[in-house]
Amino acid sequence: MEELSPFVIFFASIFTSNILLTNFLGMCSYLSVSRELKTAWGLGLAVIFVLTCTSAVNYWLYYYLLVPQGLEYLQYIAFIIVIAAFVQVVEMIVDRVSDRLYAALGIFLPLITVNCAILGGSLFMVIRKYDFVQSLMFGAGSGIGWALAIMALAGIRRKMSRRSAVIPALEGPGIVLIITGIIALGFIGFSGVVQIN
Amino acid sequence: MTSSSKRESRHAGDPHMDRIEEELRHGNYLRGDERRLQRIIDDDKAEVTRLGMDLHEITDKMQRLFQEGRKGLGDPVVVDEAYEVTVLEYRGIIPSPWMDHYAAPKIVVEARNLKTGQKLRFSLLSLHLIRNYGFFQGKGSPFRIEPRDLYAFFQ
Amino acid sequence: MTQIILPALSIAALATVLAVIILIVEHYLMDYGEVDLTINDERKYKVTGGSTLLNTLKKENIFIPSACGGRATCAYCKVKAVRGFGEILPTEEPLLTKEEIAQGIRLSCQLKVKNDVAIEIPEELFSIKEFKGRVEAIDDLTYDIKLFRFRLKTPETIDFKAGQYIQFQAPEYGDIDESVYRAYSMCNVPSDQTSVELMVRLVPDGICTTYMFKYLRVGDEVTFTGPFGDFYLRDSDRRMICIAGGSGMAPLRSILKSMSPEEIAKRRPIFFFGSRAKKDLFLMDEWRAFEREHPDFTFIPTLSSPAPEDNWEGETGYIPSIVEKYVDNVAEAEGYLCGSPGMLNACVDMLVRSGMPEERIYYDKFE
Numbered sequence: 001m002e003e004l005s006p007f008v009i010f011f012a013s014i015f016t017s018n019i020l021l022t023n024f025l026g027m028c029s030y031l032s033v034s035r036e037l038k039t040a041w042g043l044g045l046a047v048i049f050v051l052t053c054t055s056a057v058n059y060w061l062y063y064y065l066l067v068p069q070g071l072e073y074l075q076y077i078a079f080i081i082v083i084a085a086f087v088q089v090v091e092m093i094v095d096r097v098s099d100r101l102y103a104a105l106g107i108f109l110p111l112i113t114v115n116c117a118i119l120g121g122s123l124f125m126v127i128r129k130y131d132f133v134q135s136l137m138f139g140a141g142s143g144i145g146w147a148l149a150i151m152a153l154a155g156i157r158r159k160m161s162r163r164s165a166v167i168p169a170l171e172g173p174g175i176v177l178i179i180t181g182i183i184a185l186g187f188i189g190f191s192g193v194v195q196i197n
Numbered sequence: 198m199t200s201s202s203k204r205e206s207r208h209a210g211d212p213h214m215d216r217i218e219e220e221l222r223h224g225n226y227l228r229g230d231e232r233r234l235q236r237i238i239d240d241d242k243a244e245v246t247r248l249g250m251d252l253h254e255i256t257d258k259m260q261r262l263f264q265e266g267r268k269g270l271g272d273p274v275v276v277d278e279a280y281e282v283t284v285l286e287y288r289g290i291i292p293s294p295w296m297d298h299y300a301a302p303k304i305v306v307e308a309r310n311l312k313t314g315q316k317l318r319f320s321l322l323s324l325h326l327i328r329n330y331g332f333f334q335g336k337g338s339p340f341r342i343e344p345r346d347l348y349a350f351f352q
Numbered sequence: 353m354t355q356i357i358l359p360a361l362s363i364a365a366l367a368t369v370l371a372v373i374i375l376i377v378e379h380y381l382m383d384y385g386e387v388d389l390t391i392n393d394e395r396k397y398k399v400t401g402g403s404t405l406l407n408t409l410k411k412e413n414i415f416i417p418s419a420c421g422g423r424a425t426c427a428y429c430k431v432k433a434v435r436g437f438g439e440i441l442p443t444e445e446p447l448l449t450k451e452e453i454a455q456g457i458r459l460s461c462q463l464k465v466k467n468d469v470a471i472e473i474p475e476e477l478f479s480i481k482e483f484k485g486r487v488e489a490i491d492d493l494t495y496d497i498k499l500f501r502f503r504l505k506t507p508e509t510i511d512f513k514a515g516q517y518i519q520f521q522a523p524e525y526g527d528i529d530e531s532v533y534r535a536y537s538m539c540n541v542p543s544d545q546t547s548v549e550l551m552v553r554l555v556p557d558g559i560c561t562t563y564m565f566k567y568l569r570v571g572d573e574v575t576f577t578g579p580f581g582d583f584y585l586r587d588s589d590r591r592m593i594c595i596a597g598g599s600g601m602a603p604l605r606s607i608l609k610s611m612s613p614e615e616i617a618k619r620r621p622i623f624f625f626g627s628r629a630k631k632d633l634f635l636m637d638e639w640r641a642f643e644r645e646h647p648d649f650t651f652i653p654t655l656s657s658p659a660p661e662d663n664w665e666g667e668t669g670y671i672p673s674i675v676e677k678y679v680d681n682v683a684e685a686e687g688y689l690c691g692s693p694g695m696l697n698a699c700v701d702m703l704v705r706s707g708m709p710e711e712r713i714y715y716d717k718f719e
Binding site for chain 1: 211212213214216235236239242243244246247
C-alpha cells in the first residue's frame with residue numbers, strides 16, 4: 001500500500017470507499033441522529049475530529065507498543081479503550097475552553113464512543129497497512145465521508161417529512177434503511193475509479 | 198465528572214431526544230407507557246398518515262376553539278354553531294418539556310361536538326406539542342389524545 | 353503462562369495509564385478553584401467555580417427566580433452579566449431580546465462560573481430565601497379551592513410585601529419523580545411573620561395541586577422560596593379598584609387586610625370578586641365583616657351564571673360591565689387585578705377604555 005498517495009486515500013475514503021455507505025459502519029447513530037440537519041451536522045463534525053485523532057493515536061499505539069511486544073491481537077480492546085479515553089478528555093477540554101462549543105457539540109461526544117466507524121477506521125488502517133500519513137488521511141477522509149452521508153440523509157428526511165406519504169409500516173427505521181441502500185447504490189457508481197482496499 | 202456520563206445509553210440515540218424523553222418521563226407525559234419516545238411519535242405519525250390528517254389544519258381548528266371559547270370566561274360558548282367550548286384558566290405557567298423555550302399558560306379547553314356528542318379535552322401545552330412535534334403524549338397520560346379521536350371530532 | 357499474563361497485564365497497564373491521564377486532565381481542567389463573585393459592585397463572595405451561576409448563587413443563599421429548574425425554558429432567571437462570562441449560548445438566544453442581549457442580560461441557569469465574575473441583580477432578590485415549614489392547617493374554601501397555612505421552621509420569619517408570592521416545591525410523589533415549583537400568592541398579612549397562607553385551586557391533572565390536595569397532610573414538611581413579585585400596593589391618594597376571580601383573591605386579601613383604617617378611608621377600595629355560581633364563592637362572611645368594620649371599603653361579588661337554587665340577588669354578569677356602575681371616575685383610580693389571563697385581559701381592556709392609563713393598572717405578572 002505504500003504506492004497510494006495519501007491524497008488519493010483521502011478522496012477515496014470520502015467517496016468510493018465511504019465507511020458508512022460501502023462498509024456499513026456507524027449505522028446506529030447514523031439512523032437515530034439523522035432526523036435534523038443541525039444535529040446531523042454537529043455529530044458529523046465530532047466524528048471527523050475523533051476519527052482523525054484516534055487514527056493517529058492508535059497508529060502510534062499499534063506500531064510502537066503492541067507490535068514490538070507481539071500483542072497485535074489485542075488491538076480490538078486497546079483501540080476501544082483509547083477511543084473512550086480520548087473522547088472523555090476531549091469533552092473536558094471543550095467544556096473548559098468554550099461553553100458555546102460545549103453546548104453545541106458536547107452532548108454528541110459520548111455518542112461517538114459507541115460509533116463503530118471510529119473503531120473501524122483504526123482497524124482498517126492496520127489491515128491495509130497504511131503508514132502514518134496515509135492513516136491520518138484515511139481517518140480524516142472517513143470522518144468526512146461519514147459526515148457527508150449523515151447530512152445527505154438528514155436533508156432527504158427533512159424533505160420527506162413535508163411531502164412524502166410513507167407507508168405507515170415503513171415509517172421510521174424502515175424507510176431510512178431503504179433510502180440508505182439507494183444512496184449506497186448511487187455511491188457504488190464511484191467504485192472502480194480508485195481502489196484503496 | 199460531566200453530566201452526560203450519568204445518562205444510560207441503551208443504544209445509540211439522538212442525545213437531544215434522549216434528554217427530552219427524560220423530561221417527559223419525569224413530567225408525567227409518558228405515564229406508564231414503556232415505549233421509547235421516538236416509537237411513540239412514530240406510531241402516532243403512522244396513524245396520522247393513515248387517516249390523512251393535516252396536523253397544522255387540525256391544530257388551527259383547536260386554536261380557534263380556544264380563542265372563541267375563551268370569550269366565555271369559564272362559561273360554555275357555542276363556536277361555529279357546531280361545538281360547545283368551555284375554557285378553564287388557572288394562574289401560572291408550565292414550561293414546555295421539549296426545551297424549546299416555550300411556556301404555556303395553564304389553560305384547559307373542554308369541547309363537545311354538538312352533532313355527535315363527542316368530547317375533546319386538551320391543554321394549551323398539549324396543543325403546542327401536537328402541533329410542533331406530533332407528540333400526542335404517552336398512553337396513560339391524562340392529556341393524551343388518540344389521533345383518531347381528534348380526527349373524528351372535527352369531521 | 354506468560355501468554356495469558358502478558359496480554360492481561362498490558363491491557364490493564366494501558367487502561368490504568370489512560371485512567372490516570374483522564375484524572376490528571378480532570379484535575380487541572382475541571383477544577384476551577386475559588387473565584388471572586390461580585391454583585392452590584394459592592395457585595396463580594398468567594399465561590400467554588402464550575403457550577404452554573406444559578407446554582408452558585410443558591411449556595412450563597414441568593415435565590416434567583418426559576419420555574420423550570422435550569423432547563424432554559426422559563427426565562428425567569430435573567431441577570432445582568434457585567435464581566436467574566438463568554439459569548440451568548442445557543443440555549444439562551446431564543447429567550448432573550450436583542451435589547452436584553454445588548455445590555456448584557458443573560459440566563460443565570462446557563463452561565464457557568466469559571467473565573468472571576470461580576471453581575472448585577474435587583475436588590476430585592478437578596479431578601480429571597482429558601483424556607484422550610486410545616487403544614488399547620490388545610491381548610492376547604494370551595495369544592496376546588498383550599499387554604500393552606502404553613503408555619504415557618506427555618507428561617508423562622510418571612511419578610512414580604514402584601515401581594516407577593518412564593519414558589520412552592522412539590523416533591524417527588526406517586527408516579528412523579530421530579531420536584532416542580534409553582535407560584536402561589538400569600539393571602540395572609542405581612543405582619544404575620546411566622547407563617548404563610550396560600551389559596552390554591554385544584555388544576556385538573558396538575559402536578560403540584562394534585563400533590564397539595566391529595567398527598568399533603570397537616571404536619572408534613574414543606575419547602576418554598578420567596579418572596580417574589582412586584583404586585584403590591586402603590587403609594588398614592590387614588591381610589592383602588594380591586595378585581596379578582598377564584599384564587600386571585602389571595603394577594604388582594606393580603607393587601608387589603610394589611611392596610612390601616614386611615615389608609616382604607618383615604619383609598620376607598622372597592623373590591624369586585626367574580627365567580628360563576630354560588631358554589632365558587634368563599635370567605636363571604638369575612639368580607640362582609642370587613643365592610644362593616646371599614647365603611648369606605650365596598651365588596652361586590654358577582655356571579656356570571658348563578659344556578660337557580662342559588663337564589664342570587666347580587667350582581668350578575670361579567671365584571672367589566674359592572675365596574676362603571678359603582679365607580680364614578682374610573683380614569684382617576686388605580687387598578688389592582690388578579691385572576692386568570694382571560695379575565696385579566698377583559699378587565700384591563702375595560703379599564704383602559706374607561707380612560708385609566710395602563711401604568712396605573714397593576715396585576716400579577718407571574719401568569
